[in-house]
Amino acid sequence: MKLYYSPGACSLSPHIALLEAGLPYELVKVDLRAKKLENGDDFLKISPKGQVPALAFDSGELVTEGPVIVQMIADKVAAKNLAPARDSAERYKLLEWLNYITTELHKNLGPMFSPVLADDAKAFFKDRAMGKFKYLDGQLAGRDYLMGSQFTVADGYLFTMLLWATERLGFDLSSLSNLTAYKARVAARPKVQEALTKEGLLKAA
Known part of the structure; x- marks a missing residue:
């Protein structure tokens, strides 16, 4: 592949x-x-x-x-177990998360990278995205990952969006304690570290 x-x-x-x-x-x-x-x-x-x-x-x-x-x-x-079994109730929950991330986060954060987007438009998208992050913070209460205790492919996607928000777009998510802890938890996974290293995204210690 x-x-x-x-x-x-x-x-x-x-x-x-x-x-x-x-x-x-x-x-x-x-x-x-x-x-x-x-x-x-x-x-x-x-x-x-x-x-x-x-x-x-x-x-x-x-x-x-x-x-x-x-x-x-x-x-x-x-x-x-990176995704629940096909046709299971849990699989449809995973699909729900993947769709939420792609439509509510990805499509709100993406335009903010545009160099021609006016500041008031960027502020609009940032405010919308913050509302989504607040929702996620509540959903992650008592959970290690989006689906509970099991890491799934939805977590890799959400983590990517969190990197965009915090590392590249200047979001301050420090008040969202569940989301902040979640981001650190995913970042600490060895395979996530490996992906970041291979893409040249890890800062030198």
Whole structure:
């Protein structure tokens, strides 16, 4: 498998999932502005969407959209419990979380990276996102992870959004104690550390 990624982008979520799953893969870095790979190849010829993540299988199949990719990864190693069993009530709860993260967080945080977005528009998106984070803080009370005591692929996705918010967009989430503890808990996982290191995101000690 090949994971097309950009450091710190939402492709970090399937990168974490691949490492947690213990599956062999190759990382292929994409320049999202130029739509080029490091070797100069045109990324649009591989994925016409021009976005990461994209996961290419040896069969030639290409899968895009992070929430779908991470479920595919989890289903390949069901014994790792990175996603509940298909058709179970818990699986639909996982789907609920993945959809919440992609629509309520990802799509509110993404526009804030735009250099042409006016400050009042950024403030609007920030205020909306803070409301979502407050909701998550309440949901995480008494839980280690979104689904309870078990780490799932939804946690890798939420962690990526928390990194965006705190490390790149200047959110102060310190008043949200459950969410802050959750972020530290996920960050401490060895495979998460490995993904951050491979993408060059860990600051030197």
